[in-house]
Amino acid sequence: MAVIPVAIAGAPYEVRVGTGLLVGLVDQCRGKLRKRRVPIITDANVHAAWGAVIENALHEGGHEAVWRILPPGEATKGWDQLAATLDWLLAEEVERGDHILALGGGVIGDLTGFAAAVLKRGCHFIQLPTTLLAQVDSSVGGKTAINTSAGKNLVGAFHQPSLVLADLAVLDTLPRRELLAGYAEVVKYGLLGDADFFAWCDANAAAMLAGDPALREYAVAHSVAAKARIVAEDERETTGARALLNLGHTFGHALEAQTGFSDHLLHGEAVALGMVLAARFSATRGLMPMASAEHIAAHLRALGMAADISGLSLNCDGRSLVAHMLHDKKMDAGTLPFVLLRGIGEAFLARDVALDDVAAFLDK
Ligand code: NAD
Ligand code: ZN
Numbered sequence: 001m002a003v004i005p006v007a008i009a010g011a012p013y014e015v016r017v018g019t020g021l022l023v024g025l026v027d028q029c030r031g032k033l034r035k036r037r038v039p040i041i042t043d044a045n046v047h048a049a050w051g052a053v054i055e056n057a058l059h060e061g062g063h064e065a066v067w068r069i070l071p072p073g074e075a076t077k078g079w080d081q082l083a084a085t086l087d088w089l090l091a092e093e094v095e096r097g098d099h100i101l102a103l104g105g106g107v108i109g110d111l112t113g114f115a116a117a118v119l120k121r122g123c124h125f126i127q128l129p130t131t132l133l134a135q136v137d138s139s140v141g142g143k144t145a146i147n148t149s150a151g152k153n154l155v156g157a158f159h160q161p162s163l164v165l166a167d168l169a170v171l172d173t174l175p176r177r178e179l180l181a182g183y184a185e186v187v188k189y190g191l192l193g194d195a196d197f198f199a200w201c202d203a204n205a206a207a208m209l210a211g212d213p214a215l216r217e218y219a220v221a222h223s224v225a226a227k228a229r230i231v232a233e234d235e236r237e238t239t240g241a242r243a244l245l246n247l248g249h250t251f252g253h254a255l256e257a258q259t260g261f262s263d264h265l266l267h268g269e270a271v272a273l274g275m276v277l278a279a280r281f282s283a284t285r286g287l288m289p290m291a292s293a294e295h296i297a298a299h300l301r302a303l304g305m306a307a308d309i310s311g312l313s314l315n316c317d318g319r320s321l322v323a324h325m326l327h328d329k330k331m332d333a334g335t336l337p338f339v340l341l342r343g344i345g346e347a348f349l350a351r352d353v354a355l356d357d358v359a360a361f362l363d364k
Pocket of ligand 2: 137267271
């Protein structure tokens with residue numbers, strides 16, 4: 001097991017990465033489960049795959065699982081489920097000192113984290129991330145949110161979990177497409193600041209994604225450590241350090257918006273395409289060799305991921321894609337910062353990018 005400390009001022013916590021952590025759940029949560037009944041929020045897919053494991057683990061440790069099982073999918077992360085979940089937590093008489101468990105991907109983690117943030121002005125919660133994306137990204141760093149009709153993640157709070165248990169065994173039941181989408185956020189850490197890690201990914205990602213336990217642990221722990229470092233430096237996205245985590249996300253957001261935030265294009269798939277676009281755009285500006293950008297594309301393709309937007313049938317021009325970017329919440333005071341690359345592992349925040357240049361680049 002790897003243990004990664006997240007050094008947030010006032011509320012440091014650990015991310016533990018290993019195989020079999022859910023079986024040992026009560027041991028892992030020692031000192032945190034004060035009551036016999038333990039509230040757990042999850043979705044129906046995750047409950048079907050892992051509910052019994054959790055149920056047994058809690059039972060053997062002298063606890064009882066009290067489930068709230070939500071429908072799978074992004075639509076769960078909205079006002080209706082937030083309100084119903086808060087009412088449920090109140091009916092369960094959850095108190096401020098209690099811990100709520102979030103068992104699932106980013107949808108469940110974001111919703112539960114936000115509910116925990118506002119329930120009685122702040123309860124504890126524990127992240128049990130079950131997607132690769134949630135393990136390496138959304139469960140760490142304390143961003144919680146729901147979607148509204150105005151857009152994604154526009155209502156939320158910074159609220160750190162008190163513990164994250166990333167059990168690698170859960171990845172065995174994750175659909176391959178979701179696994180690959182989550183991998184985009186893994187390789188992102190290499191591209192944004194760690195050329196050695198990108199080289200490691202180049203050599204090991206195929207075996208890691210096929211399920212090799214030691215490689216999985218290395219990939220997840222290394223990614224979490226990268227995120228933890230950035231988050232500790234910039235907990236509330238004020239200094240700019242955290243902005244680098246948006247590599248591929250501004251381009252990716254435009255693709256997600258154009259495809260209607262649908263199953264047609266998963267977030268991680270959009271990020272993978274977005275990172276290739278950011279790299280190629282950087283190359284056209286003379287910031288890095290085009291060969292490096294194509295190396296990134298080839299790496300993704302070799303794993304079975306899409307690396308070219310030509311396959312998406314977007315039916316729109318560059319200007320419409322840029323219009324989607326302007327609706328992204330990351331826009332600050334009328335300027336649109338882009339995370340660009342000076343090379344693999346050398347991301348930086350460019351604030352001087354002319355949107356006409358971006359539109360022209362996307363038209364090609
Ligand atoms: P998700 O939670 O929708 O999970 C993807 C699918 O996989 C769902 O159908 C789910 O039921 C299923 N699933 C999950 N774990 C499984 C398992 N072990 N076995 C079988 N099926 C399983 O999607 P996601 O990609 O994990 O998260 C996306 C969400 O995360 C978005 O809402 C995004 O905004 C959010 N996010 C938040 C942050 C953050 O910092 N808070 C960062 C990135 C993304
Ligand atoms: Zn992302």
